[in-house]
Amino acid sequence: MAITPRTIFTSPASATVATVSLLAFSAVGTLAYKVAQQNTPDAPQVYEYHATESCSGIREVLGQNKTGWSETDWLVYASCFEQKNNSRMAMTVASQGLHYYPASEPLYNLKGYHQIVLGEHEQAVDTLEKGLRSVGNPSNGVMENNLAWAGLWVPREMDRNRARVLYKRALRRNASSCETLHTGLWVEYAIAREARGIEKGHALQNFHDLRRRYDRCQNRIESGEWKTLVEVVGATVLFQDVDENLSVTDSDERDGTDELHRVTQELRENYRGVSIDALCREAMPLASTHHLCKDAVGEAVNELRTEEFEVEKVRTPKREGVMQMRSAGGGGGGCVRTN
Known part of the structure; x- marks a missing residue:
């Protein structure tokens, strides 16, 4: 099963993002996120906007000049659409962010995940394969797991043994991940259905x-x-x-x-x-x-x-038996049953 953005954002993302606490609802219904910059860990930057507002509120806060946005800014903007169940826009924004940060692990993960949600499994395989090449050594098992999961849907795009290598790598990074264990079950089941003998x-x-x-x-x-x-x-x-x-x-x-x-x-x-x-x-x-x-x-x-x-x-x-007993008793409490 594909690992969701919730896991993507609570796992170590990349060297450029120290801490990301994204899109958490407060008690007063305000949507906020905090980004703790590496050089000022005690003074996180905080952006707020009301949950009823569109994602353009975030864009206005970040500024119109996207060349000045940080990797985390792109993540937060894309995640706004994710929170609104708009996978198409979340994927599109993540893709735009990759133009500025072509080695961003969390942006590749976000784009690939929403391509999976949209049923665009071939495109997800392409995205996550490119992500592995660009990132080199992922910080967690999200990318490898989601790539193996996407590959299950399009077997012509990925050999089963390749999917096995990927899910096992992901489990080495996070041995307790239910999503990765689930992906592994599917990979081994697919191989067992097609194989014979020792294999x-x-x-x-x-x-x-x-x-x-x-x-x-x-x-x-x-x-x-x-x-x-x-x-x-x-x-x-x-x-x-x-x-x-x-x-x-x-x-x-x-x-x-x-x-x-x-x-x-x-x-x-x-x-x-x-x-x-x-x-x-x-x-x-x-x-x-x-x-x-x-x-x-x-x-x-x-x-x-x-x-x-x-x-x-x-x-x-x-x-029915209880109702008959009550009827026979005249209704109880001096009440007379009417016909």
Whole structure:
């Protein structure tokens, strides 16, 4: 799964940005950001504008002469559009910033992420590959993870073994990243589906190791956040398929079907009525797995509906019995029941 701008901005970004605290809402509904300059760490520069204002408010504060903007200025301006769910403008502004700061790791990450959000995976691969060449040694695993994730959607643009190298590099930089563990699961699953013999066994072993490490990540669905639910739905569909069709030996993992039912329950509680087709198109980077997701999630939803119907059938006679008892008692409290 692609790592989001929230992670991009809370991780070490580049040598030119000491501290970035971006677009945090205050109690009075004001949008503010602080940039602590390296040469004046005790006196951060603070820009403020009201959350109801457009991003042009930031541009006016920064000035019309963009050649004088710092790398962080470009990040903050682009992030305003990100906060407003305008991925197209966030990507465009990040691209403009790269014209002035062609080796900016966070700007490459921001542009690549929003290209992924927009479904422009080939362009994201180009952006992040160029970013790796320009940056050289990234400060965190965001760029490598997001490049591997984008490559899964366009296999003609990236060999699976290249994607494996990338996600493993990202994990060496941040071994606990749920997004990178998720990307790794997909890479190893894709390899296992296409491989034979020893290569397939190696991919499945990697998959099961990643699955154990990803187990704690599934608890994040309790937040009800959409992107997390999409991520975990995709992972549990893989678990179910591997358990039923790919594993050659019994594993000690939890039943993938049970895991899928758990996340489907969260989905129904928080996003009842959402299109399963739309969910699966976002969750499954491999075109050949879209139908697996639709079938698995659809079956889980139907089973949950059946369970809810059975529970309701048990409750209904009880309620009817209570009403009959109340009617027989004359309404209680001296009240007379009218017909």
